[in-house]
Amino acid sequence: MSALSVARKDFRGARRSRLLWAAAVVLGLIAAFAAYVSGTSGQSADLVRRLFRLLTLVLAVLLPVVALVASYLAIAGEREGGGIKFMLSLPNTRRDVFVGKLASRLGIVAGGIVFMYVAAASVALTRHGAFPAGVVFGTLVLSLVYGGTFVSIAVSLSAAAASRSRAIAGAFGSYFVLVILYIFPVVQIPTMVRWVHTTLLGADPNPDLYNAVRYTSPFLAYRKSINLVMPADLRQTVFRSSLPADTSLDTGQVNAALPVYLSDEFSLVVFAFWVVVPLTAGYLVFERSDLE
């Protein structure tokens, strides 16, 4: 298994990167701080559940940055720096390099997330004496999937980019397109789609369509997927405009009232798309390119 040897070498090198350690420490401090200031009134297990819901809101914005920064140079850096010449002079194939790099960067990002969770969970446990395992492990798994999605995107972009600068542009661009455009108030993707749909095409507004377009972002998929592991009273209502007027927002009925392609469960399909499509495209481009 030479993908394993590529991964092991990459991991060994990354372990000595001060930047990565600094990032892990900052993430851990954020988590510990959030756990420390989490409220004091109310039932303790519920407080901890709320803490982890808050943590996922932070991670929704932060995790893509961490994953992209940790992975955007995975292959482009080797190409520009010449490390890939050694890798491919030894009995490795391009697939080994791609798979090995992906595995190593997934491991690094997963390590950061787990570290953050350990920090948050241990501080919360000391302060509130509660450990709601379902919510903690549920959000942990979904955060790993979300982080993994962005690692896949970044490694794919890195494999397709011929140089460091293009890889940077790709990482920055994907964060902008997949995250910023969904949270920044003025230039949101759904607003643009609505404008094209109603103004340019002269059609009647169709909230389901705009919500479906919004749902293509892993950012929203993550937020929706968290509902899958939260008790009914802690779920977030994301696509309000697609709900029938008489739906009660306070019950666990929201998800059932939405069309299947806007349901919480559909987030897993969105994740799968963002893992499979970039990886396939990135690998094919890398496999065919000339490595100068």
Add this chain to the structure above:
Amino acid sequence: MPAIETQGLTKEFGEDVVAVENLDLTIESGEIFGFLGPNGAGKSTTINVLLDFIRPTAGSAEVFGLDAQREPAAIRERIGVLPEGYGFDDYLTGREYMEWAIETKDADDDPEALLDLVGILGEADRTAAGYSKGMQQRLAFGMALADDPDLLVLDEPSTGMDPNGIQHMRSVIRDRAEDGTTVFFSSHILSEVEAVCDRVGVMNEGRLVAMDTIEGLRENATGESTIELECAAPPSPDGVADIEGVADVTVAGTTLTASCTDPAAKVDVVRHVDGRAEVVDILAENTSLESLFNQYTEGGRDAEEAVARETREAST
């Protein structure tokens, strides 16, 4: 079975850059082959195709009968490579790089022994990225030697190395070749190739312009040889140009220089001038391989640039 065989190999970059054109190259197992040519002649492009770093536009490349594009991993199992344009950019020490090479090749070499062989055992625990160019080159060479490959592909191996290092590397290459390893190495320095290779191929502007043993190349030399006669008083060039085999005669001060198309004419020049003036010193120069190399490659890109420069200057 030949160690390396290319047929009609062509590589174009973009629309109008032809890096390698219709190259037919066969390197037999067990030989030390020197791949010679000026910078930009297409040597590295050829090597990069053999290693599957780049894909040919047309033609085929095989190593030990294995297609370079279809079975790169099987080829990499059997070869050791000192690539061009590599970089040690991970936070790893020289020892760790060597261990990685040995581990990836699934070999049982002792990393210490290989590091010692290339003379960097003392620096093994420093980060390879901090090595000097010469030390990096030694480490890369050592990594190529791991698992005693059947074929060593060395792209400009002496780059950045000091004379001792080069000499040591040559003797290692010879040792390995004696044990049956085929060596394919590229260089733009003729003396380097001359010192170790059984056979050389000369590339120029993407084409193979000569392929022979060093002796064969020397015999085929059609270059002129010159003789310089230093005299006590300014000699007269009269009659020298009439000697058969003399192409050109010039006199500058007390020195007479004659260019001969036939090396044997030099003796006649000496006899002729000695009869008429007092010759105090003689300097004869045969066609060197260097000038032969220049002949084949027409000075390479430098000559072209010089011509282009002259044209530019003339037109202004």
